[in-house]
Amino acid sequence: xxxxxxxxxxxxxxxxxxxxxxxxxxxxxxxxxxxxxxxxxxxxxxxxxxxxxxxxxxxxxxxxxxxxxxxxxxxxxxxxxxxxxxxxxxxxxxxxxxxxxxxxxxxxxxxxxxxxxxxxxxxxxxxxxxxxxxxxxxxxxxxxxxxxxxxxxxxxxxxxxxxxxxxxxxxxxxxxxxxxxxxxxxxxxxxxxxxxxxxxxxxxxxxxxxxxxxxxxxxxxxxxxxxxxxxxxxxxxxxxxxxxxxxxxxxxxxxxxxxxxxxxxxxxxxxxxxxxxxx
Amino acid sequence: xxxxxxxxxxxxxxxxxxxxxxxxxxxxxxxxxxxxxxxxxxxxxxxxxxxxxxxxxxxxxxxxxxxxxxxxxxxxxxxxxxxxxxxxxxxxxxxxxxxxxxxxxxxxxxxxxxxxxxxxxxxxxxxxxxxxxxxxxxxxxxxxxxxxxxxxxxxxxxxxxxxxxxxxxxxxxxxxxxxxxxxxxxxxxxxxxxxxxxxxxxxxxxxxxxxxxxxxxxxxxxxxxxxxxxxxxxxxxxxxxxxxxxxxxxxxxxxxxxxxxxxxxxxxxxxxxxxxxxx
Numbered sequence: 001x002x003x004x005x006x007x008x009x010x011x012x013x014x015x016x017x018x019x020x021x022x023x024x025x026x027x028x029x030x031x032x033x034x035x036x037x038x039x040x041x042x043x044x045x046x047x048x049x050x051x052x053x054x055x056x057x058x059x060x061x062x063x064x065x066x067x068x069x070x071x072x073x074x075x076x077x078x079x080x081x082x083x084x085x086x087x088x089x090x091x092x093x094x095x096x097x098x099x100x101x102x103x104x105x106x107x108x109x110x111x112x113x114x115x116x117x118x119x120x121x122x123x124x125x126x127x128x129x130x131x132x133x134x135x136x137x138x139x140x141x142x143x144x145x146x147x148x149x150x151x152x153x154x155x156x157x158x159x160x161x162x163x164x165x166x167x168x169x170x171x172x173x174x175x176x177x178x179x180x181x182x183x184x185x186x187x188x189x190x191x192x193x194x195x196x197x198x199x200x201x202x203x204x205x206x207x208x209x210x211x212x213x214x215x216x217x218x219x220x221x222x223x224x225x226x227x228x229x230x231x232x233x234x235x236x237x238x239x240x241x242x243x244x245x246x247x248x249x250x251x252x253x254x255x256x257x258x259x260x261x262x263x264x265x266x267x268x269x270x271x272x273x274x275x276x277x278x279x
Numbered sequence: 280x281x282x283x284x285x286x287x288x289x290x291x292x293x294x295x296x297x298x299x300x301x302x303x304x305x306x307x308x309x310x311x312x313x314x315x316x317x318x319x320x321x322x323x324x325x326x327x328x329x330x331x332x333x334x335x336x337x338x339x340x341x342x343x344x345x346x347x348x349x350x351x352x353x354x355x356x357x358x359x360x361x362x363x364x365x366x367x368x369x370x371x372x373x374x375x376x377x378x379x380x381x382x383x384x385x386x387x388x389x390x391x392x393x394x395x396x397x398x399x400x401x402x403x404x405x406x407x408x409x410x411x412x413x414x415x416x417x418x419x420x421x422x423x424x425x426x427x428x429x430x431x432x433x434x435x436x437x438x439x440x441x442x443x444x445x446x447x448x449x450x451x452x453x454x455x456x457x458x459x460x461x462x463x464x465x466x467x468x469x470x471x472x473x474x475x476x477x478x479x480x481x482x483x484x485x486x487x488x489x490x491x492x493x494x495x496x497x498x499x500x501x502x503x504x505x506x507x508x509x510x511x512x513x514x515x516x517x518x519x520x521x522x523x524x525x526x527x528x529x530x531x532x533x534x535x536x537x538x539x540x541x542x543x544x545x546x547x548x549x550x551x552x553x554x555x556x557x558x
Contacts, residue, residue, distance in 0.1 A: 005294060007282075011318030012499070015284060015292025039290030039472070056471065059545070192335065192499050193318070217545075218497060218505035220291070220471050225504010226497035253545040261543025264536035266338070266496075 004035060004043065006050050008223035011193060014050060016040055016221060023117055027109035029161050034117045040221065042118045044085060046110065046156060050221045052085055054120055060187070061087040062253035063217050063229050063262060068150045068185040069095050070246040070259065071236050075149040078102070079177070081137035081165065083154030084110035086122035092152070093124050094249055101130050102148070104141075106161055108134035138164045144177040151177060153186035158197060166201055171208040175234070183233040184209075191216065191269045192224035202230065202273045210234045214273040215262035217253070228269065238263050283314060283322065285329055287502035290472060293329060295319055295500060302396055306388035308440050313396045319500065321397045323364060325389065325435060329500045331364055333399055339466070340366040341532035342496050342508050342541060347429045347464040348374050349525040349538065350515050354428040357381070358456070360416035360444065362433030363389035365401035371431070372403055373528055380409050381427070383420075385440055387413035417443045423456040430456060432465035437476060445480055450487040454513070462512040463488075470495065470548045471503035481509065481552045489513045493552040494541035496532070507548065517542050 007013040017038040024033045035043040041054025052060070065088050069075045076099045080088045084105030092101050103125070105111055111132065114122035125132065133140060141151075151174055155162040164170055165186075174184050188201045205212045209232035219227045231238060241259050249255075265273070286292040296317040303312045314322040320333025331339070344367050348354045355378045359367045363384035371380050382404070384390055390411065393401035404411065412419060420430075430453055434441040443449055444465075453463050467480045484491045488511035498506045510517060520538050528534075544552070 003286075003292060005284075005292070007294065007296075009318070010296050011316075012296070013282060013284070013292075013294025015286065015294055017286075017290050017292075037290075039288070058547070192497075216497075218471075218495075218503075220503040220505060224497075224499040226499060252547045255546050255549075257543035258545055261540040264540025264543065266341075266532040266537055267534050268337070268531045270534075 004045070006048060006223070008193060012223050014221055014223060016043055016050070016053065018043065023113060025109065025113070027107050029107045032109055032113050034113060044114065044118060047160060049157060051156065052087065052121065053221050054118065056220050057087050057121060058252040059217050060219050060227065061091045062251050063215060064088060064152055064154055064185050064187060065091040066246065066249060066251065066254040067215065067231055067238070067259065067262065068152065068183040070241045071231060071233070071238055072150050072183045073181055073236070076100070077148050079104065079148040079151045081141065081151065081153045081155065082106070082162065083152065085114045085118065086111065086125045088152050088154045089130055090121065090124040093127055093129060095245070099129065102133060103130060104133045104135055104137050106134070106136055138170055138173070141170065141173045141177050146179050147177055149179050149182055151182070151184045153184065155187060158189070168204040168207055171205055175208055181235055183231060183236050186230050186232070188214065188228045188230045190222065190224040191226060191228055191272055195272055198228060198272045203276070205230055205232050206275055211237050213238050213263060214265060214269065216265065216269055217262055228273070283324070285327060285502070287472060291502050293500055293502060295322055295329070295332065297322065302392060304388065304392070306386050308386045311388055311392050313392060323393065323397060326439060328436060330435065331366065331400065332500050333397065335499050336366050336400060337531040338496050339498050339506065340370045341530050342494060343367060343431055343433055343464050343466060344370040345525065345528060345530065345533040346494065346510055346517070346538065346541065347431065347462040349520045350510060350512070350517055351429050351462045352460055352515070355379070356427050358383065358427040358430045360420065360430065360432045360434065361385070361441065362431065364393045364397065365390065365404045367431050367433045368409055369400065369403040372406055372408060374524070378408065381412060382409060383412045383414055383416050385413070385415055417449055417452070420449065420452045420456050425458050426456055428458050428461055430461070430463045432463065434466060437468070447483040447486055450484055454487055460514055462510060462515050465509050465511070467493065467507045467509045469501065469503040470505060470507055470551055474551055477507060477551045482555070484509055484511050485554055490516050492517050492542060493544060493548065495544065495548060496541055507552070
């Protein structure tokens with residue numbers, strides 16, 4: 001037995017007790033590893049960064065999917081950028097209105113490894129409503145116009161292969177790829193340890209979308225243990241959430257209270273994400 | 280430079296990059312250490328467990344003080360059990376109605392070390408409204424009846440010197456030490472890694488108080504990064520929060536949105552803290 005440690009910016013580290021390495025490979029894009037752990041179920045890392053553990057992945061996947069889908073009036077076509085582990089797809093498929101979920105993951109090996117070794121997360125990718133695309137998310141979005149009701153940007157950190165997914169040009173392409181009434185959700189990093197990144201991302205989002213609403217929640221195996229996500233749209237706001245559809249979902253994190261409470265921001269996060277005051 | 284690691288139940292670990300040891304001593308009760316860190320300001324540990332860092336202590340101290348004080352109709356006399364670092368006292372003193380804060384800390388050395396090395400947290404203990412008592416919290420509470428409007432149980436983990444602060448007999452003594460209309464707040468551990476403890480504590484609290492309301496929030500340097508606290512009373516509920524008093528506070532975490540949002544519990548926490556269903 002040993003410890004897996006992910007140091008973050010030489011400030012903090014997440015430690016997870018592991019029982020053994022289940023799988024390791026270097027794909028064309030990154031190093032993929034799956035571990036068995038003592039208290040976290042299976043652990044997936046990419047280039048030494050925790051992507052998910054079976055203990056806590058439900059928080060991230062609940063917030064990044066059920067919020068935009070319940071805020072949208074009638075989500076039928078949904079795109080997931082990244083999210084090769086299949087956790088976002090699993091949650092999106094709980095919504096009866098959804099006719100198709102397109103997954104656009106850069107690295108096919110991530111998906112294949114998760115299908116084989118983490119079926120609790122990836123086990124819904126063979127659903128007939130799911131279309132798998134192994135392609136660059138930036139290019140895929142650029143090639144689509146008015147094609148999706150909801151787009152979920154389920155990306156890794158802005159360092160590395162996902163850097164392009166945090167820039168204004170990408171957000172503008174997302175907006176163009178949405179049908180009228182469309183909503184996006186994106187992960188937007190740690191408010192404790194990545195304050196500058198959080199501030200930048202919200203400035204970029206606000207320069208593209210009329211409505212930008214940050215929310216937050218716990219992810220114990222990510223640096224700082226608390227994460228932020230953005231909901232963005234030109235027409236839809238969290239206040240428009242369909243309470244009947246939200247109440248019908250069976251989730252480990254999301255419920256009607258969370259649908260409001262996740263947007264109740266503490267002052268130190270407000271300072272990062274609120275629009276800059278006019279000078 | 281080195282890393283400070285706190286393993287927790289051989290499942291998870293919190294890592295904090297340290298620049299040096301500022302102070303170390305063994306008191307009559309425990310080993311007290313203060314470190315300088317790279318990104319967390321000063322770090323206080325007791326018996327190798329993180330008690331606070333200057334980066335994130337505001338979350339814990341805001342939630343454990345401003346919620347009960349704003350829920351109480353007119354808090355004048357406040358007791359803090361534990362809390363030798365002075366952070367809870369600092370926040371309680373922000374409330375103009377408070378005439379006296381009694382701090383009952385078992386280990387005087389914790390307070391003296393914090394006054395010397397972490398003045399950003401302990402710097403308000405010389406306020407004339409503060410009365411310091413270095414005594415056992417269980418005995419101190421037992422010796423008081425109808426004496427306090429709010430009692431804050433700002434304790435360390437249930438293993439070690441603070442074990443008695445998580446038991447039914449202590450909660451019954453707390454209830455007797457409250458004046459009519461009184462409210463208590465207590466830290467109630469990690470919902471991710473101490474599920475059984477959380478469940479036990481809420482069962483005990485519900486067997487003593489008519490109103491028991493759990494809330495949660497982020498503490499990145501505690502195991503799991505998310506913590507729970509209980510508000511308990513016979514007469515007061517979070518819905519009775521004084522919005523004008525809450526809005527007048529200047530805090531880094533607490534605000535009117537949080538006063539509601541902190542009680543919006545995800546399903547996996549509800550399952551731990553809700554009353555057991557009748558059979």
